[in-house]
Amino acid sequence: MSIRIAEHVRDIPRSGIRDFFEIVQTMDDVVSLGIGEPDFATPWHIREAAIYALERGRTGYTSNLGLPRLRRSIADYARKKFGLCYEPLSEVLVSVGVSEAIDLALRALLDPGDEVLYHEPCYVSYAPSIVLARGVARAIRTRAEDEFRLTAAALEDAITPRSRVLMLNFPTNPTGATMSPGDLAEIAEVCIRHDLVVMTDEIYSEIIFDDGAHTSIAGLPGMKERTIFLHGVSKAFAMTGWRIGFACAPAALVEAMMKIHQYAILCAPIMGQDAAIEALDRGEQSVEKMRREYEARRNFIVRALNDMGLACHKPKGSFYVFPNISSTGLTSREFSMRLLSEEKVAVVPGTAFGPSGEGHVRCSFATGLDQIKTAMERMAGFVARAK
Ligand SMILES: Cc1ncc(COP(=O)(O)O)c(C=O)c1O
Structure with a gap:
């Protein structure tokens, strides 16, 4: 028996982020800049x-x-x-x-x-x-x-x-x-x-x-x-x-x-x-402590991305950066897939956030600075090869 699903539900695509992270979960040693949630435990x-x-x-x-x-x-x-x-x-x-x-x-x-x-x-x-x-x-x-x-x-x-x-x-x-x-x-x-x-x-x-x-x-x-x-x-x-x-x-x-x-x-x-x-x-002081940590990470990641030739504006809020990867000649999905398979770094294709995200990827800095540093080193190598 095939159960009929309501049309407006059937036609909705699954989240692009979820599909991508199902692949990430099958791999070992991935440095993930993909997750949109704080790496801190609740204070x-x-x-x-x-x-x-x-x-x-x-x-x-x-x-x-x-x-x-x-x-x-x-x-x-x-x-x-x-x-x-x-x-x-x-x-x-x-x-x-x-x-x-x-x-x-x-x-x-x-x-x-x-x-x-x-x-x-x-x-x-x-x-x-x-x-x-x-x-x-x-x-x-x-x-x-x-x-x-x-x-x-x-x-x-x-x-x-x-x-x-x-x-x-x-x-x-x-x-x-x-x-x-x-x-x-x-x-x-x-x-x-x-x-x-x-x-x-x-x-x-x-x-x-x-x-x-x-x-x-x-x-x-x-x-x-x-x-x-x-x-x-x-x-x-x-x-x-x-x-x-x-x-x-x-x-x-x-x-x-x-x-x-x-x-x-x-x-x-x-x-x-x-x-x-x-x-x-x-909770104000706990929030402020985490905010300061995010700010230090943002400063590092924005500099690292621009230094490797990926134009990236410096966000004044949130814990995401959205660099432009079009100089590599890859689509945002190709970039993310290849970065994952060749360097074991997970970022989210910009198109997961709508068609106007093409040419970009999302990197979350809700991840420890050491992890971010490793990810940036690997990504710089990848970008140098791809260009
Ligand atoms: C813009 C935005 N709104 C809402 C949510 C979901 O938040 P909540 O955990 O409160 O459901 C998210 C989670 O990533 C988000 O980025």
């Missing part, structure tokens, strides 16, 4: 808080929206860190990672055929999540010459009468792009004029370099009422496995997202929620 005080909560028998369901205590911590954190004001009990929802919050927001907002705009190269889940929510995914290409920022002109050009939502992700996975307050103000003006809802995934916003500051578009005039602010503990706090994210948005939207979350998930795991309270309330 001890956060693990300890979670262990203590477990010891006290905190093992049940929570409110659908998440523990009220956690929602207060989220609202305080959003105010202190980003200057955003949300009412903790009606404008905050705790989700199973930002991943679930993205799905909830799209499902709550879209009617079939509504268009969602997003800048590309982008995180692998955006286009599939839009399609699964029965929307139409419309990529806006960003360019290395603009350091992969989204320009107001490119956004304006992409808007059609069916456009409803704009998804933003700054700092960006995979390019490390960031936006200045002025860049964001221009984007906000276009969104207000065209009545777009903005979903802003700011999961890398603590990992900012060169003493820079992060600005959230949700805090710009006229934006709070049309913006869903998405964030979580996975990246900054090295807590990917705890699966805690959150969405802050106008109460009516939170209520709509909550209905989907309530029936599909019920609630995010209480262990992760207890750990997230400790992270948000007292």
